[in-house]
Amino acid sequence: MTLTPESAAAFAELVTNELGEGIASTDPDLILKCSSDWSRMSPILQEKLPPGRFPADLVVRPTSAEQVPAFLKLAFEHDVPVVPRGAGTGNYGQATPFTGGAVLDLRGLDAIVEVGDGYVVAQAGAKLTAVDDAVRASGQDLWMFPSTKGSTVGGFVAGGSAGAGTIEFGTTADGFVAAMTIAPCDGSGETFHVEGEATIPYVHTYGVTGVATEITLRCSPARDWVAMYASFTDYDKALAVHRALPGLSVLPRLASLDEPGLVATLPAALPLDATKTSLRIILEASTVEEAADLVVEGSGEVVAVFEDYAECDRLSSMSYNHPVYFLQKSGRNCFHVEVGGLPLWDSPESVRTVYPGSMIHMELRVEAPMAMYVADYESEAQVLAGFPKLEELGIGFHSPHQWAVDRHVAEAIATVPTTDPKGLLNQGKLDRDAVVPPQADTRNEVLIARTTVLSS
Numbered sequence: 543m544t545l546t547p548e549s550a551a552a553f554a555e556l557v558t559n560e561l562g563e564g565i566a567s568t569d570p571d572l573i574l575k576c577s578s579d580w581s582r583m584s585p586i587l588q589e590k591l592p593p594g595r596f597p598a599d600l601v602v603r604p605t606s607a608e609q610v611p612a613f614l615k616l617a618f619e620h621d622v623p624v625v626p627r628g629a630g631t632g633n634y635g636q637a638t639p640f641t642g643g644a645v646l647d648l649r650g651l652d653a654i655v656e657v658g659d660g661y662v663v664a665q666a667g668a669k670l671t672a673v674d675d676a677v678r679a680s681g682q683d684l685w686m687f688p689s690t691k692g693s694t695v696g697g698f699v700a701g702g703s704a705g706a707g708t709i710e711f712g713t714t715a716d717g718f719v720a721a722m723t724i725a726p727c728d729g730s731g732e733t734f735h736v737e738g739e740a741t742i743p744y745v746h747t748y749g750v751t752g753v754a755t756e757i758t759l760r761c762s763p764a765r766d767w768v769a770m771y772a773s774f775t776d777y778d779k780a781l782a783v784h785r786a787l788p789g790l791s792v793l794p795r796l797a798s799l800d801e802p803g804l805v806a807t808l809p810a811a812l813p814l815d816a817t818k819t820s821l822r823i824i825l826e827a828s829t830v831e832e833a834a835d836l837v838v839e840g841s842g843e844v845v846a847v848f849e850d851y852a853e854c855d856r857l858s859s860m861s862y863n864h865p866v867y868f869l870q871k872s873g874r875n876c877f878h879v880e881v882g883g884l885p886l887w888d889s890p891e892s893v894r895t896v897y898p899g900s901m902i903h904m905e906l907r908v909e910a911p912m913a914m915y916v917a918d919y920e921s922e923a924q925v926l927a928g929f930p931k932l933e934e935l936g937i938g939f940h941s942p943h944q945w946a947v948d949r950h951v952a953e954a955i956a957t958v959p960t961t962d963p964k965g966l967l968n969q970g971k972l973d974r975d976a977v978v979p980p981q982a983d984t985r986n987e988v989l990i991a992r993t994t995v996l997s998s
C-alpha cells in the first residue's frame with residue numbers, strides 16, 4: 543500500500559499507541575537521513591538513488607526486542623512496507639525504501655546479551671566495535687568484522703560478507719552465524735529461532751526473509767594481534783610476499799595490499815611513501831619475525847610494527863572498500879568492482895587491461911586473493927562493458943552497482959512465502975519469481991567459487 547501523509551501519520555500514531563511514545567516518527571529530517579545508505583560509493587547508484595528520491599513515510603525505532611514482532615504485526619495488518627536498517631553503511635542501496643512505508647531502525651537494540659565459550663549473543667543493533675570489545679574482554683576473538691566496524695551486527699549479517707578474520711574463517715555464510723532470532727512479517731507478532739545451516743536464508747539477503755532481533759556469532763581463543771606496515775618498490779615482489787603469507791605458522795587476520803596510486807590517501811598511523819606498494823598485515827605477534835623475513839627476502843622493508851590493538855583496528859579501517867572511499871573522498875570520481883581469483887596474483891597486468899588506468903586494492907584469502915578493482919568513472923555502460931571481459935580472464939566479480947539480493951537467492955525465495963507472505967519486507971530487492979538453481983550460491987562465494995574451479 544502507498545501511504546499518503548495522512549495515512550502515514552495515522553499509522554505512526556497507531557504504532558505510538560501500541561508500542562510507546564517516541565518509537566514512531568514522521569520527522570522529515572529523520573526520514574531523509576534514514577532513507578538512504580552508503581550507495582553513494584557507486585557513481586551509478588548515486589545517480590539512481592540520490593538522497594530524497596525514495597523517502598520512507600515514517601521511521602520506527604524500537605528500544606526492546608519485543609517491539610519488533612509487535613510492530614511487524616501492525617505493518618502486516620495495515621499493509622505497510624518495512625525496510626530494516628542498522629547503521630546504513632551498506633553500499634549497494636540495500637536499505638533504500640523504494641516503496642516508502644517504514645524504515646525500522648534497529649540501533650536501539652544494542653545489548654550484548656551473553657559472551658560464552660566460543661560464542662557471543664548480541665541484539666541486532668549492537669555495534670561490532672562494542673561486540674568486539676566484549677569478546678576481547680572475555681579472552682576471545684570475534685571470528686570476523688568488516689572494515690566498517692561501527693556498523694551493526696544485524697546489518698553485517700544481513701548486508702555484508704567479509705572482513706578482518708575472513709582469511710581464516712571465510713565469509714559470514716561459513717559458520718560465523720551460529721543462530722538468529724527472526725521476526726517474520728506474517729501477522730503472528732512472534733519470533734522464531736534458527737541455527738546453523740538454517741540461518742542461510744537470512745544471511746546477506748537484506749532482511750527480505752525476516753528481521754533479525756538477536757544473533758549468535760562465533761568466537762575463538764584470543765590471539766595477540768599486532769599491526770605491521772611494509773612497503774615495496776617492486777609490485778610483483780610485493781605480490782609474491784602477499785601470496786606467501788598463508789604459510790605463516792599462524793594465519794594473519796588481515797593482509798591488505800595497495801599499489802602506489804591508492805597509498806597517498808590512506809589515513810595510516812605513520813606517513814606512507816606514496817611511490818611504493820603498501821602491505822599492511824594484522825598478524826599474530828609470534829609470527830612477526832617470520833613475516834619480516836618474508837618481506838625482506840621479497841626486497842621489501844618493514845616500516846613499522848604496532849603492538850596496540852587499536853592500531854590493528856586502524857589497519858582494518860583501511861581494508862576492503864575503504865581505500866576506494868578514501869580515494870573518492872580526495873576528489874577522484876572513481877568506481878570499483880569486487881573481484882577475486884588467482885589471475886590477480888598471477889597476471890595483474892592482464893586484469894588491469896579491463897578498465898584502462900585502473901588500480902587494485904587486494905585482500906588476502908588462502909585460496910586466492912579478493913580485491914577492489916578501482917578505475918575512473920565515465921558511465922554505467924563503461925562499467926558494465928568490463929564484466930564480460932573479467933569473465934573471459936577467469937576473474938570472479940560481484941557488482942556493487944545494483945541492489946537486488948544476489949546471494950542465497952534460492953533459499954530466500956523458498957523462505958519468503960512463509961516469513962513474508964504479503965511481500966512487505968524490503969520491497970524491490972528480491973525477484974520472487976526468479977528461477978535459480980537451489981543451493982547455487984549457498985556458501986556466499988561468488989568470488990571464491992570461481993577460484994576453486996580455476997585452481998582445481
Ligand SMILES: Cc1cc2nc3c(=O)[nH]c(=O)nc-3n(C[C@H](O)[C@H](O)[C@H](O)COP(=O)(O)OP(=O)(O)OC[C@H]3O[C@@H](n4cnc5c(N)ncnc54)[C@H](O)[C@@H]3O)c2cc1C
Pocket residue numbers: 579580583625626627628629630631632633636637648666667687688689690693694695696697698699700701702703704705706747748749750752753754755861862863864867968
Ligand atoms: C567504506 C565502506 C567499507 C565497507 N567495508 C566492508 C567490509 O569490510 N566488509 C563487508 O562485508 N562490508 C563492508 N561494507 C558494507 C557495509 O558496511 C557492511 O555490510 C555493514 O556491515 C552493514 O552494516 P550496517 O549496520 O551499516 O547495515 P545497513 O547498511 O543498515 O543494512 C544492510 C542491509 O541489511 C538489512 N538489515 C539491517 N539490519 C537488519 C536486521 N536486523 N535484520 C534484517 N535485515 C537487516 C538492511 O535492510 C540492508 O539491506 C563497507 C561499506 C563501506 C561504505
